[in-house]
Amino acid sequence: MVTTDQLRALFPDEAELEVYAPPSPIDQRDILLDGELKRWTGATVPVRSAICVRKPDGALEQINLGSYPTTGIPEAMEALAAAVEAYDDGRGEWPTMAVAQRIDCMQEFTRLMIESRSTIVNLIMWEIGKSLTDSEKEFDRTVEFMRATIAALKELDNSNSRFLVVEGTIGQIRRTPLGVVLCMGPYNYPLNETFATLIPAMIMGNTVVFKPPTFGVLLFKPLLEAFQKAFPPGVINTVYGSGEKIVPVLLESGKINVLTLIGSSRVADHLKKMHPKVNRLRAILGLDAKNAAIVLPDADMSLAVKECVAGALSFNGQRCTALKMLIVHRDIINDFVSRLVAEVQKLKIGMPWEKGVTITPLPDLGKVEHMTRLVEDAKLKGARILNKGGGTACGTLFAPAVIYPVKENMRLYREEQFGPIVPVMSFNDVETALEYVITSEHGQQVSIFSENPETIGKLVDPLVNQVCRVNVNCQCQRGPDVFPFTGRKDSAEGTLSVTDALRSFSIRSMIAAKQTEDSKRILDKIVRDHDSNFINTGFIF
Numbered sequence: 145m146v147t148t149d150q151l152r153a154l155f156p157d158e159a160e161l162e163v164y165a166p167p168s169p170i171d172q173r174d175i176l177l178d179g180e181l182k183r184w185t186g187a188t189v190p191v192r193s194a195i196c197v198r199k200p201d202g203a204l205e206q207i208n209l210g211s212y213p214t215t216g217i218p219e220a221m222e223a224l225a226a227a228v229e230a231y232d233d234g235r236g237e238w239p240t241m242a243v244a245q246r247i248d249c250m251q252e253f254t255r256l257m258i259e260s261r262s263t264i265v266n267l268i269m270w271e272i273g274k275s276l277t278d279s280e281k282e283f284d285r286t287v288e289f290m291r292a293t294i295a296a297l298k299e300l301d302n303s304n305s306r307f308l309v310v311e312g313t314i315g316q317i318r319r320t321p322l323g324v325v326l327c328m329g330p331y332n333y334p335l336n337e338t339f340a341t342l343i344p345a346m347i348m349g350n351t352v353v354f355k356p357p358t359f360g361v362l363l364f365k366p367l368l369e370a371f372q373k374a375f376p377p378g379v380i381n382t383v384y385g386s387g388e389k390i391v392p393v394l395l396e397s398g399k400i401n402v403l404t405l406i407g408s409s410r411v412a413d414h415l416k417k418m419h420p421k422v423n424r425l426r427a428i429l430g431l432d433a434k435n436a437a438i439v440l441p442d443a444d445m446s447l448a449v450k451e452c453v454a455g456a457l458s459f460n461g462q463r464c465t466a467l468k469m470l471i472v473h474r475d476i477i478n479d480f481v482s483r484l485v486a487e488v489q490k491l492k493i494g495m496p497w498e499k500g501v502t503i504t505p506l507p508d509l510g511k512v513e514h515m516t517r518l519v520e521d522a523k524l525k526g527a528r529i530l531n532k533g534g535g536t537a538c539g540t541l542f543a544p545a546v547i548y549p550v551k552e553n554m555r556l557y558r559e560e561q562f563g564p565i566v567p568v569m570s571f572n573d574v575e576t577a578l579e580y581v582i583t584s585e586h587g588q589q590v591s592i593f594s595e596n597p598e599t600i601g602k603l604v605d606p607l608v609n610q611v612c613r614v615n616v617n618c619q620c621q622r623g624p625d626v627f628p629f630t631g632r633k634d635s636a637e638g639t640l641s642v643t644d645a646l647r648s649f650s651i652r653s654m655i656a657a658k659q660t661e662d663s664k665r666i667l668d669k670i671v672r673d674h675d676s677n678f679i680n681t682g683f684i685f
């Protein structure tokens with residue numbers, strides 16, 4: 145059983161903090177604007193680590209990591225103006241650049257980014273408390289995604305590098321940018337999920353206003369210079385500060401063509417309506433989810449428990465794809481929960497640099513308080529914490545809590561907890577489990593556990609029409625990144641995968657000419673003399 149004092153003891157003592165080499169505080173004053181790193185002299189927002197230090201009197205204090213600019217509306221409008229100017233209504237250097245050249249810029253950026261790997265990984269770990277192993281994975285997966293995106297764009301462009309002749313019309317069709325993209329990533333994958341939209345948006349020729357997430361801002365500092373070196377001025381511009389204040393103003397300007405946000409559906413819904421011409425705004429959104437695991441009586445119990453624990457509690461349950469409700473058949477519920485509790489009790493709670501750690505500090509005290517409130521609400525309405533010490537909190541640590549039975553009147557029944565809580569409910573008739581998914585506001589993924597092909601087959605058919613990925617005998621997850629990542633209802637808009645993202649951030653445009661001798665002469669000359677970056681039949685190797 146975990147106690148508050150045991151949790152407190154897991155944080156580093158102030159006297160020995162240096163052993164863990166926390167990053168020296170970074171006063172991040174640079175704003176990337178129109179190709180320049182502008183020095184900010186105004187107010188700043190302090191950055192506190194997810195990790196606390198234990199003071200001599202036992203008190204815990206989140207470690208100071210530095211600060212970043214508190215820019216406001218005027219700075220946001222400057223960033224927007226720079227992106228608008230760089231796009232120049234499609235006439236800018238970047239949107240008209242040959243695809244091969246854009247790829248060169250992205251390759252250069254990737255090279256520069258890799259040089260900062262250790263700094264960025266360390267900052268991911270200290271800013272959001274992600275384990276060192278997972279922080280490394282996040283970085284490497286992102287680089288892999290960038291390489292795959294470059295390869296996919298080559299493939300896409302090469303396949304369009306030819307003319308089509310149909311019914312007497314010669315055409316060439318390529319994918320072209322959409323304009324100015326407002327890009328906002330989430331704190332749980334501050335690098336990977338941000339780049340999952342930022343990179344495809346940029347490489348397709350759009351220009352960007354980028355706002356880093358609430359937690360995980362300093363890790364972008366080494367990248368500002370890399371952006372500046374690798375891309376023409378204005379292709380990417382940064383804004384900081386309160387999203388609530390600046391983002392609506394950016395959208396109200398009507399100059400944002402694409403809103404890309406990994407965050408809450410409530411915010412996305414509100415923001416889209418701020419655009420004066422909603423029809424001109426494309427939205428690529430990764431939103432809330434409450435993925436369920438349906439465990440049937442004939443499931444391989446050890447496999448189901450193992451996958452449910454990993455699905456619910458990897459990175460403290462702070463994944464949009466996490467399993468956030470376990471729905472288990474009544475015949476096996478007792479066996480399932482006792483095995484589940486045993487596995488949860490084995491999870492190592494500790495600091496992110498520790499080997500084999502699963503449960504690490506949450507990014508701020510507010511998250512811990514939120515977890516406590518959700519558990520209290522469930523307890524008040526008749527649920528129990530099944531694992532001893534579950535829900536114990538100290539500083540930014542929150543011991544994982546298995547809650548059963550979760551019922552409809554409890555917040556945990558529908559609310560996305562986004563943290564180390566494992567709600568469990570039972571069912572008798574599979575219709576109850578199906579109903580839970582059907583009546584949910586979310587529609588990202590589901591997991592089903594059974595060893596019976598017929599049962600799985602029958603369940604898959606309705607479920608694929610409710611969510612966008614049904615995981616058979618495994619937890620929910622996004623990867624591999626070439627698979628489509630999307631959702632129904634309040635869970636997503638648009639699809640992200642290596643290839644889908646390139647499509648999401650572009651539109652097909654074409655040239656068309658009558659199949660006459662004159663057209664042939666003109667097109668032939670354009671191609672031969674490289675008069676256009678669009679009309680060409682070159683091959684990118």
Ligand code: G3H
Nearest residue numbers: 463464465620621622623
């Ligand atoms: O937070 C949502 C992430 O995209 C989940 O990705 O399933 O690979 O952890 P993951």
